[in-house]
Amino acid sequence: MSGSTDWPLWEVFVRSRRGLSHTHAGSLHAPDAEMALRNARDLYTRRNEGVSIWVVPSASVTASSPDEKDPFFAPAADKPYRHPTFYEIPEGVRHL
Amino acid sequence: MNGAPTDDARDVRTTAAALALGDDALILSHRLGEWAGHAPALEEEVALANIALDLLGQARILLSLAGDEDELAYLRDERHFRNLQLVEQPNGDFAHTIARQLYFSTYQLALYRQLVAGDSAFGALAAKAVKEVAYHQDHAEHWTLRLGDGTPESHRRMSRACETLWRFTGELFQPVEGLDIDWAALEEGWLTSVTDVLERATLGLPQGPRTGAWTAGAGRQGLHTEPFGPMIAEMQHLHRSHPGASW
Numbered sequence: 001m002s003g004s005t006d007w008p009l010w011e012v013f014v015r016s017r018r019g020l021s022h023t024h025a026g027s028l029h030a031p032d033a034e035m036a037l038r039n040a041r042d043l044y045t046r047r048n049e050g051v052s053i054w055v056v057p058s059a060s061v062t063a064s065s066p067d068e069k070d071p072f073f074a075p076a077a078d079k080p081y082r083h084p085t086f087y088e089i090p091e092g093v094r095h096l
Numbered sequence: 097m098n099g100a101p102t103d104d105a106r107d108v109r110t111t112a113a114a115l116a117l118g119d120d121a122l123i124l125s126h127r128l129g130e131w132a133g134h135a136p137a138l139e140e141e142v143a144l145a146n147i148a149l150d151l152l153g154q155a156r157i158l159l160s161l162a163g164d165e166d167e168l169a170y171l172r173d174e175r176h177f178r179n180l181q182l183v184e185q186p187n188g189d190f191a192h193t194i195a196r197q198l199y200f201s202t203y204q205l206a207l208y209r210q211l212v213a214g215d216s217a218f219g220a221l222a223a224k225a226v227k228e229v230a231y232h233q234d235h236a237e238h239w240t241l242r243l244g245d246g247t248p249e250s251h252r253r254m255s256r257a258c259e260t261l262w263r264f265t266g267e268l269f270q271p272v273e274g275l276d277i278d279w280a281a282l283e284e285g286w287l288t289s290v291t292d293v294l295e296r297a298t299l300g301l302p303q304g305p306r307t308g309a310w311t312a313g314a315g316r317q318g319l320h321t322e323p324f325g326p327m328i329a330e331m332q333h334l335h336r337s338h339p340g341a342s343w
Contacts, residue, residue, distance in 0.1 A: 030139060042139070
């Protein structure tokens with residue numbers, strides 16, 4: 001299995017149903033985008049999980065770093081008014 | 097089932113065809129399963145196992161049309177298998193496996209498409225299988241393009257694999273008893289499709305013979321190549337050692 005490490009890493013996003021957004025499912029190795037799509041089909045949609053797949057080179061993902069955790073996320077902690085928890089959700093609205 | 101002679105005759109023909117198609121699927125499934133734990137990459141191992149499982153599912157349905165699936169898979173001797181010699185060929189290197197997949201899945205796809213359109217006992221099975229096989233063909237095609245038009249090493253190996261297996265491809269178009277298929281059209285479509293893929297892969301069509309002397313092709317009559325015996329010995333070993341064993 002040493003060969004797989006020569007291939008670039010791809011992030012896989014799967015849309016499970018029409019109307020939902022693509023969700024990160026995992027990652028895989030593949031020689032190029034077309035093969036990554038096929039590998040994603042085999043690895044992440046075998047049990048009928050998806051209707052659409054995106055693959056993105058992992059190298060293209062810019063991630064926040066653990067060092068930036070506090071300035072990025074802590075200020076939101078004490079602002080409960082930002083959460084839409086003071087409204088009643090109308091009946092019939094799913095996936096909210 | 098009633099006892100009318102025409103129905104009996106049709107049953108015999110259906111059984112013969114189910115054995116031929118079922119054995120193709122079963123034997124290729126087993127060969128692909130041999131990659132488990134050995135594939136060049138984890139992702140590719142899953143892909144090959146998926147294809148093997150698709151084929152195993154087809155084999156189960158087809159062999160059930162011909163009799164008891166376990167008995168047929170595990171208790172027949174070599175000479176009673178009706179699969180093409182192409183599908184029993186050893187995995188070789190990855191290029192050999194891909195060449196075998198390209199030749200066979202292109203054939204199976206065209207065959208099943210005709211069965212979907214036709215009026216036989218296999219229409220419903222073919223309608224489901226044709227989607228699976230379309231993916232098998234796509235998988236083989238994409239790998240053929242990458243290996244053929246890849247590095248000098250991958251080109252050399254892919255070219256060698258296509259040449260080696262070429263002499264087994266004439267057998268694909270021997271009429272199978274019980275299948276109402278336009279075999280000449282099937283062969284023409286297969287050649288067009290395979291030529292197109294190989295040319296795009298910078299490989300070109302192999303030059304060796306596909307029919308006549310020095311070619312293979314009596315699998316449908318129960319004559320198999322040397323690697324087949326050891327393969328079914330391994331496939332049948334557990335069932336023969338422990339008859340009736342279950343999970």
